[in-house]
Amino acid sequence: MKIIFAGTPEFAVPALAALIAAGHEIVMVLTQPDRPAGRGMKLKPSPVKVLAEQHALTVFQPESLKPLDVQQQIAATNADVMVVAAYGLIIPTTVLNMPVHGCYNIHASLLPRWRGAAPIHRSILAGDAETGVTIMEVVPALDAGAMVNKGIVPIGATDTTQSLHDALAKIGADLMVQAMRDLEVHGTLPSTPQDETLVTYAHKLEKAEAAIDWQKSATQISRQIRAFNPFPVAQTKFKGEVCRIWMATEQSAVEKPTTATSGEVISVQGSLLVACGQGVLNIAELQAPGGKRMNAQAFIQGHHLKAGDLFCSE
Numbered sequence: 001m002k003i004i005f006a007g008t009p010e011f012a013v014p015a016l017a018a019l020i021a022a023g024h025e026i027v028m029v030l031t032q033p034d035r036p037a038g039r040g041m042k043l044k045p046s047p048v049k050v051l052a053e054q055h056a057l058t059v060f061q062p063e064s065l066k067p068l069d070v071q072q073q074i075a076a077t078n079a080d081v082m083v084v085a086a087y088g089l090i091i092p093t094t095v096l097n098m099p100v101h102g103c104y105n106i107h108a109s110l111l112p113r114w115r116g117a118a119p120i121h122r123s124i125l126a127g128d129a130e131t132g133v134t135i136m137e138v139v140p141a142l143d144a145g146a147m148v149n150k151g152i153v154p155i156g157a158t159d160t161t162q163s164l165h166d167a168l169a170k171i172g173a174d175l176m177v178q179a180m181r182d183l184e185v186h187g188t189l190p191s192t193p194q195d196e197t198l199v200t201y202a203h204k205l206e207k208a209e210a211a212i213d214w215q216k217s218a219t220q221i222s223r224q225i226r227a228f229n230p231f232p233v234a235q236t237k238f239k240g241e242v243c244r245i246w247m248a249t250e251q252s253a254v255e256k257p258t259t260a261t262s263g264e265v266i267s268v269q270g271s272l273l274v275a276c277g278q279g280v281l282n283i284a285e286l287q288a289p290g291g292k293r294m295n296a297q298a299f300i301q302g303h304h305l306k307a308g309d310l311f312c313s314e
Contacts, residue, residue, distance in 0.1 A: 001080040001184050004099065006030035008046045011165060012085035014173035015106055016051055019083065022177050026057050027077040032088050033061045065095050074098060081183060083176060084138055093140050101183055103138040106172035108165070110134060110150060112194040114202040115143035120161045120168065122202035124227035127219070130154045131164060133172040135179050137191055146191035151175050157222075157249055160229040205232065212236040213313050214263035218250040218279030236263070237312040238288075238303075246293055247285040254280045263311040272296035274311060 002025045005016050020026060029052040037044035045053075052059050062070045075098050082103040084091070096103045109119035111134040116122075123131040132152040137145035151171040153164065183189050210232045212221055225234040225248045233244045251273055260266050260275035267273040272283040287293045288303065299305065 001025070001101075001180060002027045002078065003180070004028045004030060004074065004077060004079040004082040005048075005052075005085075006082060006087040006089075006091070007048045007085040008032045008088050009086050010047045011108070011169045011172075012087075012106075013047050013051055014169045015083065015085045015176050016048060018173040018177045019180065020055055022180065024180060026052075026055075027079050028074065029057050029059045030065075030074075030087060030089075031059060031061055033063055065089060065092055071095060071098075081180070082138075083180070085172065085176075091138065096138055096140070101187070101189075104148065104176070104179060104189075105136050105138045105143075105145070106176055107134045107136055107143055108168045108172070109202065110152065111136060111143060111147055112196070112199040114200055116202040117204040119202040120164050121205055121227045122200075124155060124159065124161060124164070125223050127223055128155055131168070133168050133175055135172075135175050144194060146193045148179055148189050148191050149175055158226070158247070160226045160247070162230045207232055210235050211313065212245065212311070214274075214311060215277040215313070218276040218281040221276055221281055222248050222250050233287075237314060238309075241289045243289070243311070244287040245283060245285070246287065248281050248283045251280040251282040256280050261310065263313065265305060265307050265309045265311070267307060268300045268305055272300060272305070 003019060005019065005026050007016060008031050029048060031046045031048045034043040034045050036042065049059055060073060071094055074095055079099045081101040082099045084103060084105040109123060110132040114122050120131065130152055132150055134150050135148040139145040153167050153171065179189060210228055212224065212234050225245050228234045229246050233246065235242050235244045254273060256275045256279055257266055262275060262277050264275045266275050274281045274283060283296050285293055285295055286299050
């Protein structure tokens with residue numbers, strides 16, 4: 001089929017690659033304009049643009065899809081369908097109606113749970129047992145379209161936003177290829193409306209959420225640390241300096257000493273164990289200011305960490 005692909009970050013790359021491999025004609029790739037990045041703030045193309053150019057595809061990078069001339073260029077492709085994966089720009093209804101078979105999106109949650117900007121982070125923070133991908137029709141309302149199919153991924157005790165992101169991107173690509181195959185054969189995709197009574201919203205992350213409050217439980221803090229890996233990374237204060245924590249899990253086999261203060265190191269023997277408001281946290285990977293990410297034992301040795309030292313909320 002003749003497909004317009006709209007996507008920008010790494011999450012969208014497997015889907016574009018899979019559609020190319022499946023033999024579809026990608027008549028246009030919509031992706032956000034190159035943005036300044038790195039220390040030199042040089043313009044950097046999106047991961048989707050990089051892949052599209054490797055395959056000599058037509059790339060279109062408007063700042064907005066609202067101008068008439070932009071819409072005319074999209075209409076001129078005479079596309080059968082549009083596929084969207086984390087594009088990042090609002091798609092006007094006029095554009096949604098251009099392809100013969102409409103527009104379908106890869107959304108990284110099990111809709112109607114976690115509509116919105118940060119579904120993977122929010123699923124971990126909330127302690128969800130599972131997450132997944134939903135292929136859905138794109139409608140003007142945010143992530144409100146009818147659902148075509150889903151793929152489920154369990155959330156493990158050591159899963160991070162990064163690990164789930166990678167798994168969901170792959171599953172989303174496979175599901176979209178399957179959906180496009182069905183659409184090509186049958187000319188339509190059966191769909192199920194979302195139950196509006198079950199809707200939750202995955203609000204955009206705020207930087208303030210990265211600060212660890214050691215009065216919280218070890219379960220909550222572990223979720224926070226894993227949800228904020230790889231960005232913006234959970235942080236705490238250690239000896240007056242900001243320390244970033246990349247990986248930690250609840251240590252359910254160890255009881256918190258009754259005399260321990262929240263944030264107090266209770267053991268550095270074999271594991272870095274820290275008392276929380278409730279329970280004990282096992283920190284596996286952390287980073288000092290200006291330093292590299294390192295495992296707990298290397299950090300303990302390099303910073304002369306000992307039982308009784310404190311991680312502080314402020």
